[in-house]
Amino acid sequence: MITRLESGDAVMLYDPSLCGNFAPEWFDPAHWQQRGALAGAAPGRGSTWFFAAEEREYALRHYRRGGLIGRFNADLYLGRDPQRSRPFREFSLLRQCVQAGLPVATPVAARFVRAGNGYRGDLLTLRVRGARTLSSRLREGGLPLEEWRAVGGVIAAFHREGICHADLNAHNILFDAAGAICLIDFDRGQVRRSGWWKDANLARLRRSLCKVADASPAVPMDEAGWAALLDGYFLGRPPPAVR
Secondary structure: OOEEEEEOOEEEEEOOOOOOOOOHHHHOHHHHHHOOOEEEEEOOOOEEEEEEEOOEEEEEEEOOOOOOHHHHOOOOEEOOOHHHOHHHHHHHHHHHHHHOOOOEOOEEEEEEEEEOOEEEEEEEEEOOOOOEEHHHHHHOOOOOHHHHHHHHHHHHHHHHOOEEOOOOOOOOEEEOOOOOEEEOOOOOOEEOOOOOHHHHHHHHHHHHHHHHHHHOOOOOOOHHHHHHHHHHHHHOOOOOOOO
């Protein structure tokens, strides 16, 4: 059962089964730093911090704008309805993925904070243990063909449920400590009817893989790996569970 909490300008949703002593301070990295529970941060457009609490590890992401707009407006979004906000919508979509048995970072809480005519937002998930991105795996030496096929099978599982990832790239595909694969960062993701967007998802991923290869001349684009990914995608193998 999801609980709703309002405090000042903030509206929050959280799963009490995953954060029993939840309070607004859970969204404050300084709170965890003062407790000595902050365990680092992750690179990327958004700001993501890792911390430990209640014998669990969490990932806290603050929504940030990218591109040209991000140079002038770091993290403010238009809108006054929490339910239509990016953090609440991503929280809801992740819960739908979990219920469908799809491998994602388990959603824990989301926050909407009113600011003028807009809002700022945050999302809290369980941390994927020992996670390494597909891009980092490629730079470390690449993947065996069977793992490429597994990546394709995971993407196919999301597509069968109509889950469209708005930014499917080599940085949003993770391998956990046991080698299980999951997708992260479902900001602007949505449920859609079957259509061309599935091909667009795959095309976006290929462009991302090419960029990784271009940035690392010693790691050329793995065409055999890409063929194996497509093989796994069309075979539609079920994804392994994230631990």
